[in-house]
Amino acid sequence: MFMIDRRKFIAGVGATTSTMLAAPHVARAAGARVVVVGGGPAGATAAKYLRRADPSIEVTLIEANKDYYTCFMSNEVLSGERTLDSLKFGYAGLAKAGVEVVHDLVVGIDGAAKVVTTQGGQKFPYDRCIVAPGIDFAWGALPGYTAEAAEKIPHAWKAGPQTALLRKQLEAMPDGGVFVMVAPPNPYRCPPGPYERASQVAQYFKHHKPKSKIIILDTKDGFSKQKLFEQAWAKFYGFGTDKSLIEWVPASKGGKPTALDVAGMAVQTEFDTVKAAVINVIPAQKAGKIAFDAGLTEGNWAPVNKATFESKKIPGIHVLGDGSDAATMPKSGYAANSQGKVTAAAVAAMLSGKAAPTPAYVNTCYSIAGENHAFSVAGVYTYDAEKNAIAEVQGSGGLSPIDASDEDRKREVLYAQSWFRNITADIWG
Amino acid sequence: MMKSSFHRLLGVAVVAGTIGLAPAAFAQASPEMMADTCAGCHGTDGSSNGPATPTIASLSADYFILSMKDYKAGKRQSTVMGRIAKAYSDDDIAAMAKHFQTKPFHRPGQKVDAAKAKEGKALAKKYCESCHEDEGKVGEGVGVLAGQMLPYLQYSIADFLDGKREPEKRQKVKFDALMKDKGGREAFEPILHYYAGVK
Known part of the structure; x- marks a missing residue:
């Protein structure tokens, strides 16, 4: 989906040009140059906070798309609770912060010459480079599921046209239809996301298509916030009864899909063929393409020094967000935002010849599982230098209590909405 | 988050802006580094865009410290703050309190009756x-x-x-x-x- 956007965009403006947002070309002392590749939550935060840390640093952010659609809160578009437009963020805020924003696709990073090259043929020399590659899909992990197939069977795991497509299919589905979701193997972007999606779709079915059914075919035997989700599903969608709107089939009970029949609209599992009116495959994931092309990966992700997010493969390049191996932090929007700030502080210090400061990281992630019903997981982390690990502070964080009151579940919905407004303003505002 | 008194002293040095090149694993994170992690929920520099999460900018340090200690001890009702507050030492809380006290409270205006x-x-x-x-x-x-x-x-x-x-x-x-x-x-x-x- 994003490749198509890029092609369209490049076709529209001509292959050799790119547009720059009006950045204030105020006279700056010749400062260090940082090129940020990717304008999602991680890259945009890093760019903005770098300018905050040291306005003498010349920050250029290169992003293929003119707008970013957040994956977080996109499940609410599927239930009709939110518009796709409410997830859309542009780059004017970054330009205002003094970041030079270039809309082009980065096709190469030369770590020895310290130059970033774009599809439009532009070259950007840097002193330090920050790469926020996001995710790509491991096409072929589920035989039959390809980039082309995603135009018929959406993943909707990068928000935008894919989200709109899945919503349209759910709206067109007759009452009594079966919606099958294939949940991905770990690790992947937004661990509770597939199950929040099932909840949001169930909420839509409950009111508009009550005879319909959701089947989650899972490659795993457990998932994030599972007890909280199952409690909510029982409360709102009859989970655990024979009238349940949601059926979850774990791998150990034959849920693992083995092939996808795109033409026949069916998912094969070890023992069964599950036919569906609408299918959503959330594929296995790996770091975004540029991380592989630039030689920043090991396995599926980019290994880094977790205090600075500097690549373990190529010095001078920092890799953060969903595409980096930043375990034990989950791949989430909050984690990306938090890592953006740690990276910005590290890069600013390193450019002026100082040691990177002690990092501090936080993640908070809300799931809205029903009307007036949300819960969260929170984590506060410090850096363990001996193990190069991001370690959760003992005795803190964790899940919303299973026995929280209805009032608290309701408050968490408003806090989730507040989180969305505040974090997006912090990233792109 | 266990720190010896030596490390607490280092933390104070960070606050005072006289930090040398302390090994990362031993130093307390700077007030700014810790405070910036709050922005995801409470807004940039602690000023919230709402609808519900409160602004924490410009709170008096006394009130900030009291709030965090009560959250930490479970004395104050919360959905998520109690879980987060438990991660911070008294020194951490004091450093963040001092930081947020100096930040302006933005009041873009809310719809009220x-x-x-x-x-x-x-x-x-x-x-x-x-x-x-x-x-x-x-x-x-x-x-x-x-x-x-x-x-x-x-x-x-x-x-x-x-x-x-x-x-x-x-x-x-x-x-x-x-x-x-x-x-x-x-x-x-x-x-x-x-x-x-x-x-």
Whole structure:
């Protein structure tokens, strides 16, 4: 989906040009140059906070798309609770912060010459480079599921046209239809996301298509916030009864899909063929393409020094967000935002010849599982230098209590909405 | 988060801006580094865009410290703050308190009921202003009410009245007087609309 956007965009403006947002070309002392590749939550935060840390640093952010659609809160578009437009963020805020924003696709990073090259043929020399590659899909992990197939069977795991497509299919589905979701193997972007999606779709079915059914075919035997989700599903969608709107089939009970029949609209599992009116495959994931092309990966992700997010493969390049191996932090929007700030502080210090400061990281992630019903997981982390690990502070964080009151579940919905407004303003505002 | 007194001293050095090249694993993170992690929920520099999560910018350090310690000890009702507060030492909390105290409280204006706000203004004068001074913008050791998010103010009152958060002595006297004079807990609503609407 994003490749198509890029092609369209490049076709529209001509292959050799790119547009720059009006950045204030105020006279700056010749400062260090940082090129940020990717304008999602991680890259945009890093760019903005770098300018905050040291306005003498010349920050250029290169992003293929003119707008970013957040994956977080996109499940609410599927239930009709939110518009796709409410997830859309542009780059004017970054330009205002003094970041030079270039809309082009980065096709190469030369770590020895310290130059970033774009599809439009532009070259950007840097002193330090920050790469926020996001995710790509491991096409072929589920035989039959390809980039082309995603135009018929959406993943909707990068928000935008894919989200709109899945919503349209759910709206067109007759009452009594079966919606099958294939949940991905770990690790992947937004661990509770597939199950929040099932909840949001169930909420839509409950009111508009009550005879319909959701089947989650899972490659795993457990998932994030599972007890909280199952409690909510029982409360709102009859989970655990024979009238349940949601059926979850774990791998150990034959849920693992083995092939996808795109033409026949069916998912094969070890023992069964599950036919569906609408299918959503959330594929296995790996770091975004540029991380592989630039030689920043090991396995599926980019290994880094977790205090600075500097690549373990190529010095001078920092890799953060969903595409980096930043375990034990989950791949989430909050984690990306938090890592953006740690990276910005590290890069600013390193450019002026100082040691990177002690990092501090936080993640908070809300799931809205029903009307007036949300819960969260929170984590506060410090850096363990001996193990190069991001370690959760003992005795803190964790899940919303299973026995929280209805009032608290309701408050968490408003806090989730507040989180969305505040974090997006912090990233792109 | 266990730190020896030597490491606490290092932390103080960071606050004072005299940090050398301390090994990362031993130093406390700078106040800014810690405070910036709050922005995801509370807004950049602690000023919230709402609808519910409160602004923590410009809170007095005393009130910030009291709040965090009460969250940490489970003495104050919360959904998520209690879990987060448990991660921070007293030094961490003090450093963040000092940081946020200096940040401006942005008041872009919230939708409130104008009639209620007008009624609330008169009530606030009688029952609140002795502690929450200057339209609720300042006050010794108390929260900032002016422009604070309306749902958060409503949650706070509900928690005080339902015994999930302990009111101060002076506060309890005023709360009781308000409810006695005006007939119950609904009397708070106009006051909250008034404070939420202060720009």
